[in-house]
Amino acid sequence: DGGITQSPKYLFRKEGQNVTLSCEQNLNHDAMYWYRQDPGQGLRLIYYSQIVNDFQKGDIAEGYSVSREKKESFPLTVTSAQKNPTAFYLCASSTTSGVGNQPQHFGDGTRLSIL
Amino acid sequence: SQKIEQNSEALNIQEGKTATLTCNYTNYSPAYLQWYRQDPGRGPVFLLLIRENEKEKRKERLKVTFDTTLKQSLFHITASQPADSATYLCALAEVSSASKIIFGSGTRLSIRP
Numbered sequence: 104d105g106g107i108t109q110s111p112k113y114l115f116r117k118e119g120q121n122v123t124l125s126c127e128q129n130l131n132h133d134a135m136y137w138y139r140q141d142p143g144q145g146l147r148l149i150y151y152s153q154i155v156n157d158f159q160k161g162d163i164a165e166g167y168s169v170s171r172e173k174k175e176s177f178p179l180t181v182t183s184a185q186k187n188p189t190a191f192y193l194c195a196s197s198t199t200s201g202v203g204n205q206p207q208h209f210g211d212g213t214r215l216s217i218l
Numbered sequence: 219s220q221k222i223e224q225n226s227e228a229l230n231i232q233e234g235k236t237a238t239l240t241c242n243y244t245n246y247s248p249a250y251l252q253w254y255r256q257d258p259g260r261g262p263v264f265l266l267l268i269r270e271n272e273k274e275k276r277k278e279r280l281k282v283t284f285d286t287t288l289k290q291s292l293f294h295i296t297a298s299q300p301a302d303s304a305t306y307l308c309a310l311a312e313v314s315s316a317s318k319i320i321f322g323s324g325t326r327l328s329i330r331p
Contacts, residue, residue, distance in 0.1 A: 107261075138321075145222070145307070145321035146262075161318070193261050203250035203311020203319050204269070209261030 105130045109194050109210035115218045116181065116188060124179045124213045126194035135177040136195040136207065139163060146193060152177055181215060189216050220245040220320075224308060228326040231298050239293040239325045241308035246320070248310035251284055251291045256305045256324065265306075266293075298329045 107128045116122045128135065134153050138146040148161030152171040166185025171177055177196075181188045191214050195207040221244040231237045241251070249270050254262035268275045268284045268291070275282045281294040295302050305324040 109261075143226075143323055145323040146309075147321075148318060151318075195261070203248070203252065203309075204267065206252065206264035206267060207262075207319065208264070211261045212259070214259075 107194055107196055107208055107210035109192075109213050111213060112211070114213055114215045116215060117218050119183045121180055121182045122215065124181070124192055124194075124215070126177045126179065126210060127175055128177075128194075128196045128208075129175060130196055130208060131174070132196035132198055132208070133174070134197045134199060135171070136197075137161075137167075137169065137177070137179045138193045138195065140191040140193060140212075149179065149192075191215075222246065222308065222310060222320055222322045224306075224322040225325040226323070228328055230328045230330060233298060233300060233329050233331050235298055237295040237298045237302065237327055237329070239306050239308075239327065241291040241293070241322055243289050243310060246289075246310055247312055248286075249313045250311045251282075252309045252311075252319065253280075253282055253291075253293050254307040254309065254321075256307055258305075262307055295327075300329045300331055303327055303329050 110125045136151045137149040140146050147163050150169045152158035168180045191212050193212045194210045197205040197207045223242045252267045253265045256262040266282045268282050279296045283292045305326045307324040309319045309321045311319045
């Protein structure tokens with residue numbers, strides 16, 4: 104079955120540590136996205152990529168970094184500069200880069216907590 | 219300021235009734251509005267998309283309306299079932315922000331038998 108796979112499902116970060124969240128898709132989608140979801144809040148866009156080797160900052164990119172070396176993969180690194188990283192992180196993809204006329208397909212998320 | 223608002227309180231509906239969820243927006247000019255379902259601990263799942271020139275869209279027991287004058291979308295589930303219990307998110311996209319979709323915080327719907 105085609106879809107998006109996020110791993111791990113749960114992740115713990117120590118102070119001063121960088122952690123990387125994995126996102127892989129086999130939908131052959133060009134565009135991929137990372138969102139952060141906090142309790143009682145909407146999804147907030149961290150980074151997005153419309154094509155391999157290119158990505159743009161979203162609304163809350165500070166303290167995060169990404170890469171897009173392959174079409175199928177869009178890993179997110181939460182750096183030690185992100186002071187409040189505890190959240191539910193969601194990866195999504197779509198067939199084109201947007202204008203909102205394409206549905207986004209989501210993975211099942213990674214829940215990141217601080218030790 | 220720009221806002222997209224959904225009922226912050228949970229909506230409790232008797233099985234078999236129609237559930238109606240509201241999405242209001244301020245200072246946006248959306249070309250598209252989408253609705254997603256999210257179960258606890260899972261990612262959102264796309265349900266319906268409606269364009270600004272469409273008044274209504276239906277899919278099985280689901281119906282979405284889009285009123286650009288009222289700046290509001292309504293999401294209806296007819297003949298509701300306990301399996302419809304979930305959080306429902308609306309999201310909008312403006313033509314000017316080609317790659318961004320703005321999500322509301324969602325409304326939790328609970329259908330009691």
